[in-house]
Amino acid sequence: MTTDELVDIEIKLLMDGVYQVYGYDFREYAEASLRRRLIQWLSGSGFATFSLAQSQLLRDRVFFDSLLRGITVNVSEIFRDPAFFKAVREHVVPYLKTYPFVKIWHAGCSTGEEAYSMAILLLEEGLKGRFRIYATDINEEVIRKAQDGIYPLKEMQRFTKNYQQSGGTGSFSDYYTARYEHAILSPSLRENIVFAAHNLAVDGDFGEMNLILCRNVMIYFKQPLKERVLGLFDSSLLQGGYLCLGTKESLYQRQIAAHYEAITARMQIYRKQYANK
Numbered sequence: 632m633t634t635d636e637l638v639d640i641e642i643k644l645l646m647d648g649v650y651q652v653y654g655y656d657f658r659e660y661a662e663a664s665l666r667r668r669l670i671q672w673l674s675g676s677g678f679a680t681f682s683l684a685q686s687q688l689l690r691d692r693v694f695f696d697s698l699l700r701g702i703t704v705n706v707s708e709i710f711r712d713p714a715f716f717k718a719v720r721e722h723v724v725p726y727l728k729t730y731p732f733v734k735i736w737h738a739g740c741s742t743g744e745e746a747y748s749m750a751i752l753l754l755e756e757g758l759k760g761r762f763r764i765y766a767t768d769i770n771e772e773v774i775r776k777a778q779d780g781i782y783p784l785k786e787m788q789r790f791t792k793n794y795q796q797s798g799g800t801g802s803f804s805d806y807y808t809a810r811y812e813h814a815i816l817s818p819s820l821r822e823n824i825v826f827a828a829h830n831l832a833v834d835g836d837f838g839e840m841n842l843i844l845c846r847n848v849m850i851y852f853k854q855p856l857k858e859r860v861l862g863l864f865d866s867s868l869l870q871g872g873y874l875c876l877g878t879k880e881s882l883y884q885r886q887i888a889a890h891y892e893a894i895t896a897r898m899q900i901y902r903k904q905y906a907n908k
């Protein structure tokens with residue numbers, strides 16, 4: 632048996648153990664990227680092999696949390712893919728405005744940038760007091776950061792550019808206060824956002840959403856897990872509601888695709904059809 636084959640067996644055993652002990656299911660994550668990230672984590676763990684690390688990982692929650700941080704990719708940006716947010720303003724907001732109150736779910740929200748971007752967009756579109764955003768992630772540490780809404784000041788130039796390109800109608804600097812090396816987002820943006828831990832691989836659905844966004848999350852999943860998660864979204868989304876995926880993801884060949892209409896060619900915005908159509 633080669634060393635690589637042995638490593639694959641160790642990873643499989645470890646992922647089974649992690650699922651049984653902590654309930655986090657990484658068994659359906661795409662192998663190549665999971666393997667790469669685990670090996671990177673191992674090199675900084677102080678252990679020579681996954682088998683040696685396993686005993687502590689299954690007994691020590693704090694140590695396991697370091698593994699969790701290593702596995703999940705938490706990169707995000709305010710108004711990431713500005714053209715996407717522009718398309719939301721153009722195609723989705725008119726639908727949201729037809730409701731007195733709307734519910735939005737950001738699944739895999741990481742450190743909160745996407746949810747804050749949506750709050751800014753909806754406020755600028757006149758929906759103050761008429762929306763609630765549920766922003767969830769598997770990783771509780773990023774949820775805590777999201778709740779703080781504090782980002783490195785040096786990112787603000789890029790975020791401001793994204794905001795402007797996304798069709799922002801005000802001045803981005805009105806949404807944060809600079810303090811030393813940090814930008815603190817205006818607490819009023821948080822008023823309509825509920826941040827919570829939620830694991831798409833094992834947890835249940837959220838009811839009656841008008842809009843669900845899950846961008847740059849399912850790229851790390853194998854096909855059966857993608858199907859599970861899309862089923863979860865389908866049962867959480869109202870008829871006529873919108874589902875948004877990342878620019879490298881799509882509903883192509885997915886089970887739920889027949890009930891969804893692609894709204895834009897490039898931006899992966901889909902509308903759930905009404906049942907009688």
Ligand SMILES: C[S@@+](CC[C@H](N)C(=O)[O-])C[C@H]1O[C@@H](n2cnc3c(N)ncnc32)[C@H](O)[C@@H]1O
Nearest residue numbers: 703704707739741768769770830831832846847
């Ligand atoms: C690359 S970030 C994407 C953040 C944001 N949606 C964006 O596009 O900027 C991927 C996020 O998915 C989260 N994630 C990974 N597996 C998950 C799962 N099973 N359930 C919920 N979130 C998960 C990670 O913790 C990470 O924060």
